[in-house]
Amino acid sequence: MDLGPHAAFIWASYAVVALVLAGLATWLALDGRHQQRLIDELDARGIRRRSDRGRGQT
Amino acid sequence: MAMQTLTQRLANPTRFMALSGRILPWISGLACVLIAAGLYMAFTAPLDYQQGHAAKIMYVHVPAAWLALLGYALVAASSFGLLVFRHPLADVSAKAAAPIGAVFTFLCLVTGALWGKPMWGAFWVWDPRLTSVLILFFLYLGLIALRSSIENESLAANLTAILGLVGIVMLPVIRFSVDWNSIHQQPSVSRFGMPAIHPSILWPLLVMAAGMFALFAALHLKAMRNEILRRRVKALRLAEVQSASGLAQQAAE
Numbered sequence: 403m404d405l406g407p408h409a410a411f412i413w414a415s416y417a418v419v420a421l422v423l424a425g426l427a428t429w430l431a432l433d434g435r436h437q438q439r440l441i442d443e444l445d446a447r448g449i450r451r452r453s454d455r456g457r458g459q460t
Numbered sequence: 461m462a463m464q465t466l467t468q469r470l471a472n473p474t475r476f477m478a479l480s481g482r483i484l485p486w487i488s489g490l491a492c493v494l495i496a497a498g499l500y501m502a503f504t505a506p507l508d509y510q511q512g513h514a515a516k517i518m519y520v521h522v523p524a525a526w527l528a529l530l531g532y533a534l535v536a537a538s539s540f541g542l543l544v545f546r547h548p549l550a551d552v553s554a555k556a557a558a559p560i561g562a563v564f565t566f567l568c569l570v571t572g573a574l575w576g577k578p579m580w581g582a583f584w585v586w587d588p589r590l591t592s593v594l595i596l597f598f599l600y601l602g603l604i605a606l607r608s609s610i611e612n613e614s615l616a617a618n619l620t621a622i623l624g625l626v627g628i629v630m631l632p633v634i635r636f637s638v639d640w641n642s643i644h645q646q647p648s649v650s651r652f653g654m655p656a657i658h659p660s661i662l663w664p665l666l667v668m669a670a671g672m673f674a675l676f677a678a679l680h681l682k683a684m685r686n687e688i689l690r691r692r693v694k695a696l697r698l699a700e701v702q703s704a705s706g707l708a709q710q711a712a713e
Contacts, residue, residue, distance in 0.1 A: 403503065406513040408578040415517045415571045419524070423675065426563050430682045437689035444696040449703070451695055 471548050473688045480681045487678040494671030501664035508661065514578050519665055521571040523672035528568045528596060529631055531561025531676070535603065536628040539621035549684070551617040552691075554624060555607065556683035560676060562600035568593060588637035589644035596634060599627045 405412050498519065508515035534557045541550030572590065573583040584590065603620055610616035638644050657665070 405516070408512070408514040411574045411578050412513060412516050415520055415574045418570050418574075419520045419567055422563060422567055426560070426679060427682075430679060430686060434682060434686045434689065437686055437693060440693045441689060441696065444693065444700065447700075449696050449700045451692070451699060 473548060473552075473691075476549060477685060477688060480685055484678060484681050484685075487674055487681065491671055491674035491678055494667055494674055496671075498664060498668030498671045501667055505664045506658075506660050511579060514575065515661075517571055517575040519668045521568060521575055522665060523669040524564050524568040524571060525593070526669060527672055527676050528561060528565035528593065529634065530673075531557055531564055532596060532600070532627065532631060534680070535561060535624045539624035542617060542621045543625070551621070552684050552687045553680075554621060555617075556680055556687050558600055558603045558607075560679050560683060562597060562604065564676070565593065565597040565600055569597060587644055588640040588642045589634070592630065592634045592637045596630050599630060603627070 502516055502519040505516075507513060535554050538550045538554035538557065541547040542554065569590075572593075576585070577583045603623060606623060607616045607620045610619065638646050
């Protein structure tokens with residue numbers, strides 16, 4: 403695709419948007435997985451919130 | 461119960477987790493479809509008669525700029541919800557929106573610089589529009605830094621909310637900064653009357669913007685879910701410590 407004399411600026415713009423947004427989405431996905439793993443570990447040790455003790459869930 | 465508003469029904473974090481877990485995949489999918497369609501439309505749109513291909517940077521720069529402002533409006537509205545209504549999810553929303561808004565503001569600044577060099581001959585000029593958006597970026601960083609510098613979570617939430625509300629003054633400043641001897645162009649879409657862009661260029665921009673808005677919504681929902689989980693972990697660890705100290709006290713007696 404020929405984007406003329408300013409092609410480098412155009413590709414750089416789209417590349418930085420793609421990389422930064424992909425990085426943000428990946429960070430959020432990994433953080434969510436990490437927090438869920440911590441809750442699962444606490445649950446496995448029998449630690450529950452007071453509101454969940456009657457229902458047997460975290 | 462039937463008179464409950466949506467925000468009241470979502471005030472329960474457990475209910476919010478269940479609902480957001482169901483809609484998150486759909487919003488993420490919608491964002492992917494709209495961005496893919498927007499990219500296709502952007503790269504097949506006719507060339508701008510003055511800027512040629514370089515105007516294609518507009519399709520990422522303008523949605524990023526809109527979301528930088530929308531993100532801050534969300535932080536301010538959530539801060540208002542915390543300070544006035546003590547809504548349980550308001551602080552979660554404000555905390556989740558700040559880094560995402562900062563990312564979109566950063567993208568607005570970087571793509572603006574990459575557009576400015578070929579068009580204006582410089583990556584950066586101390587122009588009212590550019591400078592006010594840079595201040596918005598620092599404001600986002602200030603919100604994040606203030607929250608992380610205070611250990612007491614409730615105090616951090618209240619102080620961050622006050623700063624978030626005060627900072628809303630930047631939104632009209634940014635909106636009207638192009639009228640103050642600025643080299644940045646006037647608004648073309650969000651202006652009174654009809655947009656000043658030909659539909660062949662306007663439609664790809666609107667589709668890209670819709671895709672980026674959906675992506676912002678998906679990222680914000682995910683960040684809110686993570687924050688709720690983080691607070692649950694903290695509450696469970698506290699319960700564990702209290703349970704252990706209670707047992708120790710019983711043994712001592």
